[in-house]
Amino acid sequence: MASESRPVIVVGSGLAGLVAATTALRCNAKAVVLLERAAKPGGNSIKASSGINGAPTRFQNQAHIDTTFFSDTIKSAGKRIPPSPPEHIRRKELIKLLTNNSLSAVDFLSDDIGVDLSVVAQLGGHSVARTHRGAGKTPPGADIVTRLLRALQDDSRFQLRTGCEVTRLLSSTQSPRFDDPPGIVGVEVRSGDELTYLSGPVIFATGGFAGDADGLLAKYRPDLAGIPSTNEARPGMHSLLADVGAQLVDMDSVQVHPTGFVDPLSQASPLKFLAAEMLRGEGGILLHNGRRFVNELGTREQALSGSGTYKYS
Template identity: 45%
Template sequence: MTVPRTIVVGGGLAGLSASHTLLERRKSVLLLDKKSSLGGNSVKASSGINGAGTEAQRALKIEDTPEAFYTDTAASAGPKLIQPTLITALTTNSASAIAWLADTFDVDLSVVSRLGGHTVARTHRDKSGAPGWAITSALMKKLTTLASEPESHVEIIKSARVLKLLEEGGAVVGVEYEAGGSVVAAHGNVILATGSYAADFSSRGILASHRPELLALSTTNGDHATGDGLRLALALPAPAGVCDLDQVQVHPTGFVDPANPAAKTKFLAAEALRGAGGLLLDAQGARFVREVERRDVVTAAMQMVEGEGRGPVRLVLGERAAAEVKSHCDFYVSKGLMQRYADAAAFAEDTGISFDTILSKVATTTSYTLTEPLHVAIITPVVHYTMGGLSVDASARVLSEASGTPIAGLWAAGEVIGGVHGRNRLAGSSLLEAVVFGRIAGEGAAGEV
């Protein structure tokens, strides 16, 4: 007996979550990824994954609810762009998403922090400090194992570029893809999980069309993030709808590598660094913003500082803060992105910042002391996340531009969709969006096979 197959395009966390959900419902999966390895940007996520009302929160006596999470997300999205049904789907499914990762894939998400824009601690991560890798690699390993089993119901094809969506009578019925020099047609329901357009710096690309001023910035995204899913869905005879394509999140803290300061792709300085107590200082050593504000607020403050000639901006962590995110700091130091100073005097001598300024602006207003070691990095805003994308409903069905109704046979999940975050995404909600809508898309596609 042939098991009905669904085609998942993209092997990041959204695509992996959709694939596992389909398999749990005894459906067959063809997973296509244009890169030579799975994981996408998901493996690089460094802050964690949000959840409201989780077992980890209860163990730490943190009181939180999906309603409180909704309120924070809606405030971040802004009144003009808020889509209540999508935010409800994200927040009400957050605790079950965390439980699914922990129970099904044995992912440790026991460390819970409060990050910018959240009113309570709800961003979960593992003790290693690399939550994106911990979560995504667990799903990758299990899916790869399942694919290697006899009579497996999942096939993974890497270095496979999807050329177009196949359409019949207004419904999507499969894809045409190129792999190994051959063009192949595959039939079935389709889930697009292709990620963002945050590395689309081409002169006729999506960024150039909607946010041309961002072309001068660097990005934290891999070179695969060029808006492929959007283009595929927009090329249908009756195109898909899109929303919020001008809403692009510029993350405040990308590392400036002293060895290559002009690099177009930069390492992200995890939000967890500021959540742990990291300070942002201008060239004179003065603080200029509340470090755990929303990303858009911190970015605007940094851009003002740089525009006024008060840069570079430095991220400074004292001993206690660095200890909380030790694995991050050790990695950044090993890459030459962060420098460790013996104390404030050494920091002042090397940077030219007045020791008196450090004394008056830093040590006296924080728990830092003048004798403790400091971890310091130069940072700058970077293109990080695209809130815009394909228009979907709360069931992850892609909507038609003309009618606003679902396009039969087509779902989408992860950063390729728009409308979930409005003007600004909260830290910790990218991995959550991938898991929640990946699972929803998988359930929907499974139900219609």
């Protein structure tokens, strides 16, 4: 069929997009085109500085095999898991999928991509140490993104296009090709003043919308409207999915990181640098008026509300 020769189109070059492109090539895709609207690839994933969670891995203390990743995650999810089926069951199954496959994710990055994940720390919401990072100076996000991208660029079937913004998803009803299957068959792309069309199966991997503080964030979480973020201030792209009939879920489930660095010379800047969770995992404490007020290794929900072992009145 003609459709078999079309490239797999991946939208977004963060960790999800890079892994999707890698997987497509490993599944014998004829070609993969990765589209990124920023001038450089990596998205917000390249800024990640604490590590990746996984269990039970060979880097952990093998004398105490980690069996609590699932239960820790259920506990951290809290009210986001409804009390009754079917949604209760569905969400637990998704968490099981995430935690049960975490070992293979760490092995893939370490063994196949060459990422150093030998240092393991206990961070927020965890009952044991399971957050993996490298022993060197390169933050894990930058190391993972750089190595994945390097491996992709060694494959002649891969093509990266930066400065390309997807402006529309194309459905089969909009396509003149007689052999197009039902569904999404391509994308409309703007690069500068040029508008082009690319045909093929589409994987949308553009991440969240925390940087869209006065747009999607203000719409779905008005209490967080205008909040500073480490993410780039770019509009969320979820409307493109909704325009073709996708159902958006959990848009109000926004997780706010409790710590960030503030430039004293530019305190009002909406773009902040992350004070990584790793700082608390390695012994950093949070003080208010000189007093410790929260358990730094509790969940982020607890940290933001000031609840936990060290709460003071």
